[in-house]
Amino acid sequence: MPLADFAKHFQATFPVMVGQRILVALSGGADSTALLHLLRARDLALDLEAAHVHHGVRGEEADDHASFCKSLCAELSIPFHLLRIDPRPPLSSGREGTWRQLRYRVLEQLRKDSNFKAIATGHHRDDVAEGVLVQLLRGGGPRALSGIEASSANLIIRPLLPWSREEIRTWLDERGAEWREDSSNLDLGHLRNRVRHDLLPGFESVSPAIRGHLLHLAQALATDEAYFARELVARARWIDPWDPDGGVPETVIYALPPPLRVRWLHAQAARIGLHRVSRRQVELFGQLIDKGHPRAITLGGRWALRIARGHLWLEPPTRFDGFDYRLEPGSTVSLPIPGWQVRVGSPAGAQTGIRWSKPSRPGSELRVRNIDPNDRVEVDGELVRATKIVARRLPRHLRTVWPVFCEDDRIYWIPGAWQGPIFEGREGHVVEVVRREKHARCV
Numbered sequence: 001m002p003l004a005d006f007a008k009h010f011q012a013t014f015p016v017m018v019g020q021r022i023l024v025a026l027s028g029g030a031d032s033t034a035l036l037h038l039l040r041a042r043d044l045a046l047d048l049e050a051a052h053v054h055h056g057v058r059g060e061e062a063d064d065h066a067s068f069c070k071s072l073c074a075e076l077s078i079p080f081h082l083l084r085i086d087p088r089p090p091l092s093s094g095r096e097g098t099w100r101q102l103r104y105r106v107l108e109q110l111r112k113d114s115n116f117k118a119i120a121t122g123h124h125r126d127d128v129a130e131g132v133l134v135q136l137l138r139g140g141g142p143r144a145l146s147g148i149e150a151s152s153a154n155l156i157i158r159p160l161l162p163w164s165r166e167e168i169r170t171w172l173d174e175r176g177a178e179w180r181e182d183s184s185n186l187d188l189g190h191l192r193n194r195v196r197h198d199l200l201p202g203f204e205s206v207s208p209a210i211r212g213h214l215l216h217l218a219q220a221l222a223t224d225e226a227y228f229a230r231e232l233v234a235r236a237r238w239i240d241p242w243d244p245d246g247g248v249p250e251t252v253i254y255a256l257p258p259p260l261r262v263r264w265l266h267a268q269a270a271r272i273g274l275h276r277v278s279r280r281q282v283e284l285f286g287q288l289i290d291k292g293h294p295r296a297i298t299l300g301g302r303w304a305l306r307i308a309r310g311h312l313w314l315e316p317p318t319r320f321d322g323f324d325y326r327l328e329p330g331s332t333v334s335l336p337i338p339g340w341q342v343r344v345g346s347p348a349g350a351q352t353g354i355r356w357s358k359p360s361r362p363g364s365e366l367r368v369r370n371i372d373p374n375d376r377v378e379v380d381g382e383l384v385r386a387t388k389i390v391a392r393r394l395p396r397h398l399r400t401v402w403p404v405f406c407e408d409d410r411i412y413w414i415p416g417a418w419q420g421p422i423f424e425g426r427e428g429h430v431v432e433v434v435r436r437e438k439h440a441r442c443v
Helices: 003-013 032-036 057-077 094-114 125-137 165-174 191-206 211-236 249-253 259-273 277-290 386-392
Strands: 021-025 047-054 082-084 118-120 296-298 304-308 309-317 325-326 332-334 340-345 366-368 376-379 382-385 401-409 410-414 432-434 438-441
Touching: 003 165, 003 191, 003 332, 021 032, 021 094, 047 057, 057 082, 094 118, 125 191, 125 211, 125 249, 165 432, 191 211, 249 277, 249 309, 259 277, 277 296, 277 304, 277 366, 325 432, 376 386, 382 386, 386 410
Parallel strands: 021 047, 021 118, 047 082
Antiparallel strands: 296 304, 304 309, 325 366, 332 340, 340 432, 366 401, 376 382, 401 410, 432 438
């Protein structure tokens, strides 16, 4: 398919994007420069803006690339954004991998802030072939070898995938369009460059059609992965680390076929921001599901996947500080547990069983704090440690930070675990523990 058919390809592949606001990730290289020109096709009616991410390295060359992108956008009357990332972050995923994550992070933030429909990148057919070899050399599995998708769930689109690097540069040359060459692309110390300039040409000398073979392999695996993804949607359940009911019964995961179990682990890890699951972690996960031992495995970032009370739980590495807040009518207090808030509102329209929170003694105050080892509450006429009650109900990583509601020093409610007598019809305000604007625990 010639690049002259780019607009038709875009309309057929990304129909919902036609006429929308699109942010172009513009490096100044041939691929992203060609993409910017091509997306200006009148038939697409796109509202375009471009963003260049400056890494703070490569000195004058990087500054020149940023200036080129700015000038190109001014020439084309396209709004331009210059974004910067810290060149010295903790390299948890290696230099290139960490920078790639940071690039997408700042681009995604701009997309959200400016309400773009998607981010368009200049990935092409050769990137897919090279990526398969890179992942193979790194020991990647079927998911990693399945190539680059035309569109991703995180609203990244890649309109140039049908075309090769040579076709794109030829198209630019025919139009006299300039671009910039990144000198780091020649550094054979980077695995991708070694594959591009050394290994892949060597394979082509033996198998001239190797790029096509690699593309076919990626496409076949991508078809399989799409099927598995649909099966996961239909059959899987997911752990919510921040919900006391967020565990998944181990029988649910045990019932999945082994290939789906592995993909569930990868997908669950991705949901908490982990980009990689090792072979050893997959092996231990299989033993955990099949044999019940080990009882826990450590994932990336010191997250732990654990079996407790017949459920799988994810324990975060975060250790929360204690808290103690006074509750005032009309106030909203954010708890240290991600997503959870306490609201104090009007009783108008309150549901039956909502906790009425007017102090029973004049001058007393309402507070919410984290549980204390010395806390005790009354159960069947006996004083019982609150920590013991909470331990029966909550996963262990939430036990020390779960909210306890007090009237002065008297505990009257531990959401989801214990509550004192309910006084229906009392006047006053209503205390609610909510999550993402939905009632989560109300008594």
